[in-house]
Amino acid sequence: MYRFALAGNPNCGKTTLFNQLTGSRAHVGNWPGVTVDRREGICHVGDTEVTVVDLPGIYSLSPYSEEEVVSRKYLLTEKPDLIINIIDATNFERNMYLTSQLTETGIPVIIALNMMDEIEAAGDKIDIPKLVKKLNTPVVPISAVKNRGVDELMEAAVKTAEDKGGNYFHSVLSDTPVIPIAADIRKITAKYGINISLFSAIKLLENDERIIDSLDLPKEARELIELVIHNSEEELDIEWEIYVADLRYRYIAELSAACIKRAHSPEELTVTDRIDMIVTNKYLAIPVFxxxxxxxxxxxxxxxxxxxxxxxxxxxxxxxxxxxxxxxxxxxxxxxxxxxxxxxxxxxxxxxxxxxxxxxxxxxxxxxxxxxxxxxxxxxxxxxxxxxxxxxxxxxxxxxxxxxxxxxxxxxxxxxxxxxxxxxxxxxxxxxxxxxxxxxxxxxxxxxxxxxxxxxxxxxxxxxxxxxxxxxxxxxxxxxxGEAETFIMELPNYRFPSxxxxxxxxxxxxxxxxxxxxxxxxxxxxxxxxxxxxxxxxxxxxxxxxxxxxxxxxxxxxxxxxxxxxxxxxxxxxxxxxxxxxxxxxxxxxxxxxxxxxxxxxxxxxxxxxxxxxxxxxxxxxxxxxxxxxxxxxxxxxxxxxxxxxxxxxxxxxxxxxxxxxxxxxxxxxxx
Amino acid sequence: MTLDKLKPGEKAVVVSIGGRGPVRRRLIDMGITPQAHVMIKRTAPFGDPLEVNVRGYALSMRKSEASQVTVERVDKYV
Known part of the structure; x- marks a missing residue:
C-alpha cells in the first residue's frame, strides 16, 4: 500500500492522468472543498494498491498562492512515498523549474513526460536516456489523453517506491555556491538544536518567510543566518532570491538544449498563435467573447x-x-x-x-x-x-x-x-x-x-x-x-478538450x-x-x-x-x-x-x-x-x-x- | 528600457527585475530571470495586459508589472 502524490504545473495534464489512473473510482470527498483540498483515488498496479493524491497545479514551491501553500505543506509534512511529477513536454523549461525543487524535498520523484503525442506530431525529438542520466531521476514518456505509457509509468513508480533507503535528494544546484552556503546555514541551526533539511536551508537562503516562521529559530540564530546570507551576497555580488532561480533556469536551459531537438523555430507561428490572432485580436476579441x-x-x-x-x-x-x-x-x-x-x-x-x-x-x-x-x-x-x-x-x-x-x-x-x-x-x-x-x-x-x-x-x-x-x-x-494587484498568468496552448x-x-x-x-x-x-x-x-x-x-x-x-x-x-x-x-x-x-x-x-x-x-x-x-x-x-x-x-x-x-x-x-x- | 515599453513583435533580453515582494517573486518563478529572452506578442483589446513569450510559453502580465522588468532590445527570440 503506497501513497503517491501527483504534482505538476497547471495545464500539464494532471487531471487527465488522475482520471486515467483512478477512473470513476475516485472518491471526491463529500463535497469538493468542504473537507478536502485535494482529491484522492485508488489504483492497482499488479497486486499493489496505490492511493493517488492529486495536488493543486503549481508553478513553484514558493508559498505565494494558497495552492502552493497547500501542495508544499502536504509534501513536507505528510511525506508521500513518491511524487509523480507530470511535465508538459511541449513546455519543458517552465515545467522543469518545479521539478528542480521537487527533487530537493528528499522524497523519491518520478517524471511523467506528458504530451508525447504532441511532441511526435510536431516532429520534435527528446533524448530520454540522456535526460534520465543527467537528472538522476526516472523519466517515463506518456500521453495521458491517449492513455499511452501510463501502465509503464505506474510500474516504474512502484519499483522506485520499493527501492527503499536510497538518497533521493538531487539538486540541479549541486555544483553551485548554493549548496555550501546552505550547509553553513544548517550548521548554525544545528548548533541551536534545530535540524533542518537542505530544502529548508535553500528556502531560507531565498528569504522564504513562511519557512523562517515555521522553524521558530532563536533570535541569535536568525541574526547569524542573516549575516551569512548578507556576507555571501556581498562577496559573490549577487542577490540569492534571484540567483537561485536564475541558476535553476540556466541549468534547465542547458538540459533542454542537450536533450531536446525542436523541429520548429520558436519564431514560427503555432496553431495556438493562429487561433489567438482571431480570439484575442484587438477588434474581434470582444465580439467573439x-x-x-x-x-x-x-x-x-x-x-x-x-x-x-x-x-x-x-x-x-x-x-x-x-x-x-x-x-x-x-x-x-x-x-x-x-x-x-x-x-x-x-x-x-x-x-x-x-x-x-x-x-x-x-x-x-x-x-x-x-x-x-x-x-x-x-x-x-x-x-x-x-x-x-x-x-x-x-x-x-x-x-x-x-x-x-x-x-x-x-x-x-x-x-x-x-x-x-x-x-x-x-x-x-x-x-x-x-x-x-x-x-x-x-x-x-x-x-x-x-x-x-x-x-x-x-x-x-x-x-x-x-x-x-x-x-x-x-x-x-x-x-x-485599492485596485486588484496582480495579473501574472500563463496563457496555455489551446487543446482539444478530452x-x-x-x-x-x-x-x-x-x-x-x-x-x-x-x-x-x-x-x-x-x-x-x-x-x-x-x-x-x-x-x-x-x-x-x-x-x-x-x-x-x-x-x-x-x-x-x-x-x-x-x-x-x-x-x-x-x-x-x-x-x-x-x-x-x-x-x-x-x-x-x-x-x-x-x-x-x-x-x-x-x-x-x-x-x-x-x-x-x-x-x-x-x-x-x-x-x-x-x-x-x-x-x-x-x-x-x-x-x-x-x-x-x-x-x-x-x-x-x-x-x-x-x-x-x-x-x-x-x-x- | 523596461518591458512595458516594447511594442508587439519586439524582442529583448531581461537585464534585471526591480521591486520587491510577491510580484517580483512570481515573475522570477515564471521564468523572467536575467538573460531570459522575451518577445511581446500582443496587448489585450483594452490596451492592458500584455502577452509575452518567454521560455517557450505565453505569459500575460499587466504593464505595471512589466515596468518592473528592465530589458535590452535584441533582434532574435530564442
Whole structure:
C-alpha cells in the first residue's frame, strides 16, 4: 500500500492522468472543498494498491498562492512515498523549474513526460536516456489523453517506491555556491538544536518567510543566518532570491538544449498563435467573447435546454411520481402516508430533478471552456475592464464557474495571490446565478412569463452580473480599498478538450446533484411536509395555514411586504433555500401543491394565487442575490478563514437582495 | 528600457527585475530571470495586459508589472 502524490504545473495534464489512473473510482470527498483540498483515488498496479493524491497545479514551491501553500505543506509534512511529477513536454523549461525543487524535498520523484503525442506530431525529438542520466531521476514518456505509457509509468513508480533507503535528494544546484552556503546555514541551526533539511536551508537562503516562521529559530540564530546570507551576497555580488532561480533556469536551459531537438523555430507561428490572432485580436476579441457567452446561454436556456427539461418533466412527474402514487393506492396505503411519500418526498425531489439535464449542459460548456484554454483568454481580455470594478482578470474564471456552482467557484478564487483580490472575488462570486437557482426561475417564468421565459431568465443572470460589478465599485472605495494587484498568468496552448475528462467532470457534478436531491432535499422535503402538516401544538392539520410553517412565515411577512411578496409561503421557502436553493421550488411545490397537483404545470398554476407577475419577478431577484446555500456558506468561511469576512459577505449579499427586490417591486409598481 | 515599453513583435533580453515582494517573486518563478529572452506578442483589446513569450510559453502580465522588468532590445527570440 503506497501513497503517491501527483504534482505538476497547471495545464500539464494532471487531471487527465488522475482520471486515467483512478477512473470513476475516485472518491471526491463529500463535497469538493468542504473537507478536502485535494482529491484522492485508488489504483492497482499488479497486486499493489496505490492511493493517488492529486495536488493543486503549481508553478513553484514558493508559498505565494494558497495552492502552493497547500501542495508544499502536504509534501513536507505528510511525506508521500513518491511524487509523480507530470511535465508538459511541449513546455519543458517552465515545467522543469518545479521539478528542480521537487527533487530537493528528499522524497523519491518520478517524471511523467506528458504530451508525447504532441511532441511526435510536431516532429520534435527528446533524448530520454540522456535526460534520465543527467537528472538522476526516472523519466517515463506518456500521453495521458491517449492513455499511452501510463501502465509503464505506474510500474516504474512502484519499483522506485520499493527501492527503499536510497538518497533521493538531487539538486540541479549541486555544483553551485548554493549548496555550501546552505550547509553553513544548517550548521548554525544545528548548533541551536534545530535540524533542518537542505530544502529548508535553500528556502531560507531565498528569504522564504513562511519557512523562517515555521522553524521558530532563536533570535541569535536568525541574526547569524542573516549575516551569512548578507556576507555571501556581498562577496559573490549577487542577490540569492534571484540567483537561485536564475541558476535553476540556466541549468534547465542547458538540459533542454542537450536533450531536446525542436523541429520548429520558436519564431514560427503555432496553431495556438493562429487561433489567438482571431480570439484575442484587438477588434474581434470582444465580439467573439460575447458570441461564445450568448451561444452557451442560448443552448442551455433556449429551445434545446427546454426540450430536455420537458422530456425529464414527463419522465419524472407523469411516469415516476404518478406511477408511485398508483402503486401505493393499489397497496391500500393510508392516505396520509401516500401524501407524505408522493406529495411530500417524490414531488419535492422530482421537481428539482427535472432541471438536471439543463444544469449538466451548463457544466459541460464550462468544462469545455476550461479544458480548451479559452477561459484563460477570457481572463486576459477582461482584465482591464474588471479592474474598474476592483477585480482582476483572474476573478473572471471563478465568476464564470459561479454560473455552475458557487462552491467550486469560490475555491477557484485561490488562484488569486493577493488577499484583497481574493476576498473581493469571493464576496461577488455568489451573485453569479448558480445552477441550483435555475429551477426556481424556470418554474416562475413558466407560470408568469410563459411567452418570455428565455428573456426573463437571462435578465436575472444579467442582473446578477450588474449587481456584482456595482458592488465591486462600492466595496473598492469602502471596505476593500485599492485596485486588484496582480495579473501574472500563463496563457496555455489551446487543446482539444478530452471527452473523457469532460464526461467524468460532468458525471461528478451529476452525482453530487442527484445525491443532494435524494439526501438533503429529501430530508428537507420530509421536514417541510411535517412543518406544514402540523400545528404549533403538534396536531395534524388539514389546512396548512394553521401549520407551524405558516406561523414562522407570518413572522417574516412584514420584512418582505415592501418587496411585494409578503405571503407566508413565499417567505418560509426562502428559509429552506438556505439548505439548498432548489429547495425553494420543492417547498413551494409542497405548500401550493394541493391534492394531485404534482406536475410542474400544476404548481405553476397554483403559484398564480400567491403572486402577481411583478411580485414574482421581485421574488426571483431576491432568490438570485440573497445569501448562498449552506454548503457555499461553509466554503466561503473556509476560504476566507475569518468569521468576520464570512458574515460580512452573507450580510452584504442579503442586504443587496432585499434592496434590489424592493427597488424592482416599487419602481415596477409605478410603471405597470 | 523596461518591458512595458516594447511594442508587439519586439524582442529583448531581461537585464534585471526591480521591486520587491510577491510580484517580483512570481515573475522570477515564471521564468523572467536575467538573460531570459522575451518577445511581446500582443496587448489585450483594452490596451492592458500584455502577452509575452518567454521560455517557450505565453505569459500575460499587466504593464505595471512589466515596468518592473528592465530589458535590452535584441533582434532574435530564442
Amino acid at each position: 460575447l458570441g461564445v457567452m450568448l451561444l452557451i446561454f442560448q443552448i442551455t436556456f433556449g429551445g434545446f435546454g427546454s426540450f430536455l427539461t420537458d422530456g425529464m418533466d414527463r419522465l419524472v412527474n407523469s411516469v415516476a411520481v404518478e406511477g408511485l402514487r398508483g402503486f401505493l393506492i393499489k397497496c391500500n396505503v393510508a392516505d396520509w402516508a401516500v401524501g407524505l411519500v408522493v406529495d411530500g418526498i417524490a414531488a419535492g425531489v422530482g421537481m428539482v430533478l427535472v432541471y438536471l439535464p439543463q444544469i449538466l449542459l451548463l457544466f459541460t460548456f464550462l468544462s469545455i471552456l476550461e479544458d480548451s484554454g479559452y477561459m484563460a483568454r477570457a481572463a486576459f481580455i477582461m482584465d482591464r475592464l474588471l479592474r474598474n470594478f476592483g477585480l482582476s482578470g483572474k476573478s473572471f474564471v471563478p465568476m464564470l464557474m459561479g454560473f455552475g456552482c458557487t462552491v467550486p467557484a469560490v475555491m477557484a478564487a485561490r488562484t488569486l495571490e493577493n488577499e484583497r483580490d481574493r476576498r473581493m472575488t469571493i464576496i461577488l462570486t455568489p451573485f453569479m446565478s448558480c445552477g441550483a437557482r435555475m429551477p426556481v426561475y424556470a418554474v416562475f417564468a413558466g407560470a408568469f412569463f410563459a411567452a418570455y421565459r428565455g428573456p426573463v431568465v437571462i435578465s436575472l443572470y444579467l442582473l446578477g452580473i450588474a449587481v456584482a460589478l456595482l458592488s465591486g465599485i462600492i466595496l473598492k472605495s469602502t471596505v476593500l480599498k 471527452a473523457k475528462t469532460i464526461v467524468l467532470h460532468v458525471w461528478e457534478r451529476a452525482k453530487e446533484f442527484i445525491v443532494k436531491a435524494f439526501t438533503i432535499l429529501l430530508l428537507a422535503s420530509v421536514v417541510i411536509w411535517f412543518l406544514q402538516s402540523f400545528s404549533p401544538a403538534l396536531k395534524y392539520v388539514d389546512d396548512n395555514t394553521q401549520s407551524i410553517f405558516a406561523f414562522m412565515g407570518r413572522l417574516l411577512v412584514p420584512v418582505f411586504r415592501p418587496c411585494g411578496f409578503g405571503e407566508w409561503r413565499a417567505c418560509v421557502a426562502l428559509l429552506t433555500g438556505f439548505v439548498a436553493k432548489e429547495a425553494v421550488v420543492s417547498t413551494l411545490g409542497i405548500l401550493y401543491g394541493v391534492g394531485d397537483a404534482s406536475s410542474t404545470a400544476a404548481i405553476a398554476g397554483a403559484l398564480a394565487n400567491g403572486f402577481t407577475p411583478l411580485s414574482a419577478y421581485s421574488y426571483l431577484v431576491f432568490i438570485l442575490l440573497y445569501m448562498p446555500c449552506v454548503v457555499a456558506f461553509t466554503t466561503i468561511h473556509k476560504e476566507m478563514n475569518s468569521w468576520k469576512w464570512t458574515f460580512f459577505a452573507v450580510a452584504y449579499q442579503t442586504a443587496a437582495a432585499w434592496l434590489m427586490s424592493f427597488i424592482v417591486f416599487n419602481v415596477g409598481s409605478m410603471l405597470f
